[in-house]
Amino acid sequence: MLDQAFEALKTYDWGADRNQLLPIEEAVITTRDDAAARQALEARIAALLAADVSRDAKDFACRMLMIIGSAAAVPALAALLPEHDESHMARYALERIPADEAARALREALPKASGPLKVGIIGSLGVRRDTASVPALAASLADSDAAVARAAATALGNIGTPEAAKALAASRSTNADVKLAATDARLACADSLLAAGKKSEALVLYKSLAGEDQPKHVRLAGTRGMLACAGKAQ
Amino acid sequence: MHDDQSRTQYEDHGRIRPEHRGPSRREFLKTAGAAIAVPYVITSSALGNEERPPASDRIVMAGIGIGNMGRGDCESFLGRGDVQYVAASDVRKGARDWAKARVDKHYQNGDCQTYNDFREILARGDIDAVHIATPDHWHAIMVIEACRQGKDVYCQKPETRTLREGPLMIAAARRYARVVSGGSQRVLEDYRDTVNKCWAGELGTIKSINVNVGPLSQLCNLPAEATPPEIDWELWLGPAPWAPYNKARCDGNFSTAGNSWRSYIDYSGGGMTDWGAHHFGGATFAVDVRELQPREIEYHDEKEGKFLTYKYPNGLLLTHNRPQTGNLQVEGTPGEEIAAKAVPSYKGDGGIYGDFIECVKTREKPFRDIELAVNTVAVSHLGIIAYELQRSLKWDAARQEFPGDAEANRFLDRARREPWVL
Known part of the structure; x- marks a missing residue:
């Protein structure tokens, strides 16, 4: 199911059936006590940010990273800060990720x-x-x-x-x-x-x-x- | 294309143009005094009569967000002789046109000014108070900006979209000594029987009260539709994540079933906050914990369904959707008699609107003072987070955080879309 959901994200866009992504939303919560599974999930979601997917798909990825993102996801999010369409959703995650790396990424993006x-x-x-x-x-x-x-x-x-x-x-x-x-x-x-x-x-x-x-x-x-x-x- | 859109949005919405700042009431009167050198007719309405105070004693008001609730609020304030309604703001031309026609017809003149951008109203020095009835994701920014500009505010419920917004709104109101009222008339008016029994001591010590309300809002993935020319879509979205226009995304009807902004998480908490503001407000008023926030939220996932138990510092339990339990069903202590307390009520005449106006005059706190309103919506938000995380939570109301709970603390707020900052 999770694999199918990630497959759906490749062509996901406004108007697509949102229920396709529910397995990812569920995994974001249920991996709480499984560090390895959560780490793998985070990496898989973060990888979407550099992929050729829609703004809507990246929007969804950032929402998930707001919940489970760690320092590991920061570089992928920081890369979106200069982008007109994605800067806000990158901050949507970065603003709430407690890791110091998230604050540093925001500080480093500021002068540019x-x-x-x-x-x-x-x-x-x-x-x-x-x-x-x-x-x-x-x-x-x-x-x-x-x-x-x-x-x-x-x-x-x-x-x-x-x-x-x-x-x-x-x-x-x-x-x-x-x-x-x-x-x-x-x-x-x-x-x-x-x-x-x-x-x-x-x-x-x-x-x-x-x-x-x-x-x-x-x-x-x-x-x-x-x-x-x-x-x-x- | 995007660069052009960005620049337009930025130039239109990123700042308040100083030239739109209006005169203060004192400046206006000084100007009017000079103008009296020419032939001038002072109407009986301006001087006041048996029904209306003179113009100088009226509360000068404007409305922001003139949709379903905003029109009702506009009518209610417009109908008061002690209010002079002078302006309205909405990002939809149809709503602006409605407001101007309605207000001008009421006063038999053409004086009502309308604006696309609410900041032009807040920058006017002649306006004493505003009522706000936009979608929820705008409330905090508007209320705080209004306080900074020295306005009193009547803000529709639910007053906040995130937990972080509440204390910021309270701080702004207190900092500038503003009268800021929340908007649920049902808190006092819909549950009188329960309220009266509880406050009269008839039920003894109250152990618990239940609220049945929902659903939670959802992510929105509606398809793009052509944006009608009558709406400023960028300003409708404001601090919310960008999304393409769809009529059902922004419709102001009262449904939470997917065909209104009340259905979607970027703008609303769904029924949990929308009707929750009424029911939780009524319940916490009835059992007299409206000045408190819970310290623990227990999440139950049982055969009969998922439900919550909020634990208050004084031992009171507030349950949400407890199986086989009615809305505002109270568990007291049968046979115990406790002292009756006087039930707080509105000040002035005219329900919750009259309460607000009376407090604008006297500088007292209104019945739905922003702090009490924030406490109510906090119950909704805390519950939503518990359901989202599918677990119990502890809440430190003084520090406004989930102690030692980094996962839950991520849900205290959400980043606002540029150029909106809070």
């Missing part, structure tokens, strides 16, 4: 990417809270592409470390969208720092956003944060 694909890679690094990517994300804050800079701000907010906050504080973008995202990210960093007990660092951030130059709801957020740092009810 541009436009929306770069935005996507930045987003995935942020979701992974990849602290090693902070310098690259800090540089991306100044990208002439506002969508890239905006994504970098959001990613740094997700990472939430003092280094991320420092990078955000250095942002000088005049683009309204980037400023909005950077402001939110700075507040997110402050929230993270406060939750981690780093009150003085959080206070500096909140205070910087509580001034009259900020919109009312941002001033409110800054003020509430300052009160929280002081241990007062919000």
